[in-house]
Amino acid sequence: MEALQNVGVFLVQTLFSLYIGAVLIRFLLALSRANFYNPLSQFLVKITNPVLVPLRRLIPAIGKLDTAAIVLALGLKVIQVLLLVALQGSDASLPVVLVYAVVDLLRTVINIYIFALIIQAVLSWVGNSYGNPLADVLHSLTDPLLRPIRNVVPTIGMVDLSPMVAILLLYVVLIVLQSVGL
Numbered sequence: 650m651e652a653l654q655n656v657g658v659f660l661v662q663t664l665f666s667l668y669i670g671a672v673l674i675r676f677l678l679a680l681s682r683a684n685f686y687n688p689l690s691q692f693l694v695k696i697t698n699p700v701l702v703p704l705r706r707l708i709p710a711i712g713k714l715d716t717a718a719i720v721l722a723l724g725l726k727v728i729q730v731l732l733l734v735a736l737q738g739s740d741a742s743l744p745v746v747l748v749y750a751v752v753d754l755l756r757t758v759i760n761i762y763i764f765a766l767i768i769q770a771v772l773s774w775v776g777n778s779y780g781n782p783l784a785d786v787l788h789s790l791t792d793p794l795l796r797p798i799r800n801v802v803p804t805i806g807m808v809d810l811s812p813m814v815a816i817l818l819l820y821v822v823l824i825v826l827q828s829v830g831l
Contacts, residue, residue: 654736654737657736658733658736658737661729661732661733661736662729662733665725665726665728665729665732666729666757668696668725669722669725669726669729669754669757670757670761671693671696671697672697672700672701672718672721672722672725673718673722673754673757673758673761674693674761674790675690675693675694675697675701675715675718676715676718676719676722677758677761677790678690678693678786678789678790679713679715679718680713680714680715680793681789681790681792681793682789683786683789683790684785684786684789687782687785687786688782689782689783689786690786697718697721700721701715701717701718701721704717704720704721705717708720722754723750723751723754726750726753726754727746727747727750730746730749730750730753731746734746752826755826756823756826759819759822759823760823761790762790762791762794762815762819763816763819763820765787765790765791766791766794766795766812766815766816766819767816768783768787769784769787769788769791769812770812772784772787791812791815794815795811795812795815798811798814798815798818799811802814
């Protein structure tokens with residue numbers, strides 16, 4: 650029985666996390682006004698549209714914020730947590746689940762930025778990223794985060810230290826979230 654329970658936990662964690670990640674990346678790309686004609690952006694649009702389009706009819710956007718995507722990500726995270734709690738035979742109250750879901754979504758957004766910055770740095774080392782759809786999406790995603798840092802941290806020679814500073818700051822936020830017990 651324990652093996653079946655572990656398989657269930659693994660599948661719930663993996664499938665929900667992948668889809669929630671896709672919804673959050675689409676939200677962040679829309680927030681940063683990325684090119685949605687990019688093949689990677691189109692992939693995200695196609696896998697998230699079946700759920701987001703009907704939800705947008707009920708939940709309108711607030712300015713630049715795609716509130717339907719936020720509600721979808723939060724709802725999926727709450728369902729994921731409730732399923733995991735049920736699979737493990739535990740019990741949790743709805744307020745605790747909601748707080749955990751919000752904090753976990755914040756962690757996911759921070760991790761998306763960290764991975765995007767690392768991949769962007771590696772792409773810059775291996776050669777010409779001009780015309781690469783991944784490089785274009787990563788630049789669109791990380792530029793709003795890096796721009797204020799670049800105003801403070803100067804480029805030294807040909808080396809841009811702003812991605813390293815951004816990653817350090819993002820890890821500090823993760824440590825603070827962890828230390829407050831969330």
